Amino acid sequence: MVTAKVWVLKKHFEGFPKISNFDLKEIELPNLKDGELLLQSVFLSVDPYMRPYSRRDMKEGDVMIGTQVARIVESKNPAFTVGVFVVARSGWRTHFISDGKDLQALPSSWPESLPRSLALGTIGMPGLTAYFGLLEVCKTKPGETVLVNAAAGAVGSVVGQLAKIWGCKVVGCAGSDDKVAYLKKIGFDEAFNYKTVTSLDEALRKASPDGYDCFFDNVGGEFASVAINQMKKYGRIAVCGAISQYNDTVPQKGPYVQIPMIFKELRMEGFLVTSWNNRWEEGLKALLKWVMEGKVKCHEQVTEGFENMPAAFIGMLKGENLGKAVVKV
Ligand SMILES: NC(=O)C1=CN([C@@H]2O[C@H](COP(=O)(O)OP(=O)(O)OC[C@H]3O[C@@H](n4cnc5c(N)ncnc54)[C@H](OP(=O)(O)O)[C@@H]3O)[C@@H](O)[C@H]2O)C=CC1
Ligand SMILES: CCCCCCC/C=C/C=O
Numbered sequence: 001m002v003t004a005k006v007w008v009l010k011k012h013f014e015g016f017p018k019i020s021n022f023d024l025k026e027i028e029l030p031n032l033k034d035g036e037l038l039l040q041s042v043f044l045s046v047d048p049y050m051r052p053y054s055r056r057d058m059k060e061g062d063v064m065i066g067t068q069v070a071r072i073v074e075s076k077n078p079a080f081t082v083g084v085f086v087v088a089r090s091g092w093r094t095h096f097i098s099d100g101k102d103l104q105a106l107p108s109s110w111p112e113s114l115p116r117s118l119a120l121g122t123i124g125m126p127g128l129t130a131y132f133g134l135l136e137v138c139k140t141k142p143g144e145t146v147l148v149n150a151a152a153g154a155v156g157s158v159v160g161q162l163a164k165i166w167g168c169k170v171v172g173c174a175g176s177d178d179k180v181a182y183l184k185k186i187g188f189d190e191a192f193n194y195k196t197v198t199s200l201d202e203a204l205r206k207a208s209p210d211g212y213d214c215f216f217d218n219v220g221g222e223f224a225s226v227a228i229n230q231m232k233k234y235g236r237i238a239v240c241g242a243i244s245q246y247n248d249t250v251p252q253k254g255p256y257v258q259i260p261m262i263f264k265e266l267r268m269e270g271f272l273v274t275s276w277n278n279r280w281e282e283g284l285k286a287l288l289k290w291v292m293e294g295k296v297k298c299h300e301q302v303t304e305g306f307e308n309m310p311a312a313f314i315g316m317l318k319g320e321n322l323g324k325a326v327v328k329v
Pocket of ligand 1: 047048049125126129150151152153154155156173174175176179218219239240241242243244245271272273274316317318319320321323324325
């Protein structure tokens with residue numbers, strides 16, 4: 001008999017999440033039936049989507065939603081061998097039982113030397129968000145100028161590096177000087193700290209006096225309202241996330257987007273990475289190749305200990321992460 005630890009949503013978030021919103025519980029797992037496997041989480045992901053999705057998809061008492069890299073520790077399913085690592089969507093749990101249908105094997109060419117945690121970040125859902133958002137929503141072309149916010153995070157850092165690979169000029173902004181230094185180190189042409197500039201409008205203008213062809217928006221809210229005015233004619237805005245609004249208890253008010261959209265003939269498109277579920281293999285293969293070639297650099301903010309999942313999640317929402325926030329069990 002195995003005892004799993006799980007984090008449940010004790011009380012729905014009101015405003016910014018607090019440690020008291022979560023409860024740590026223990027669950028006795030039953031013995032395996034034929035066709036089942038027992039898995040142990042090795043790395044778990046904490047992601048911004050958990051904040052809005054908790055309200056949409058969860059009720060109080062549910063295990064927190066989320067993804068992990070897990071190791072198969074026992075198998076009664078001939079298709080799965082003990083010791084193999086997979087990506088699962090089993091929520092904040094140390095151990096769980098699966099029939100194998102919901103598991104994704106790491107790409108077969110995954111090198112032994114590469115941290116498996118990257119399957120939750122650059123070579124996982126956030127990297128794919130950058131890949132499909134740029135390729136299919138922004139439709140960037142060589143020579144164009146791309147703006148990305150939350151640029152030192154899991155999605156943003158890949159957006160900037162892919163845009164460089166695809167021949168663009170890249171401007172990124174982030175919330176600390178260390179993050180800005182990191183962006184320059186990984187090849188961003190221009191980067192600034194949006195928290196310390198005296199005028200966001202001026203900082204955006206200085207970074208690209210001719211404006212922006214593409215804006216990969218991870219933040220929404222006031223930042224997006226300012227940035228939209230600096231789009232070039234026929235510019236494209238990929239509405240990826242709105243993290244500046246996820247914790248609002250009262251919806252933010254405009255300025256509104258219609259006037260610049262009309263006069264600059266902009267295209268603004270919201271998207272979910274899951275729309276390209278049938279192309280994840282293509283994206284993961286490309287991302288793995290670029291990482292192995294050193295063309296895409298990865299940084300992870302690793303929090304040690306399953307008991308620190310809520311703190312890692314709250315820290316990520318506060319901007320304490322450089323690169324992808326993960327928890328090592
Ligand atoms: N559409 C889709 O399919 C997907 C969308 N997303 C979205 O992409 C965005 C980035 O996700 P991800 O890369 O995983 O997360 P990150 O690794 O970028 O972590 C979140 C970052 O957001 C920044 N942030 C937090 N609050 C604010 C704020 N009020 N204003 C500006 N920046 C803020 C912080 O960086 P800083 O220090 O710079 O403020 C923080 O580090 C999120 O909005 C997420 O919801 C993610 C995956 C899929
Ligand atoms: C692997 C789990 C898929 C989660 C999809 C997340 C979409 C994110 C939206 C906003 O953050």
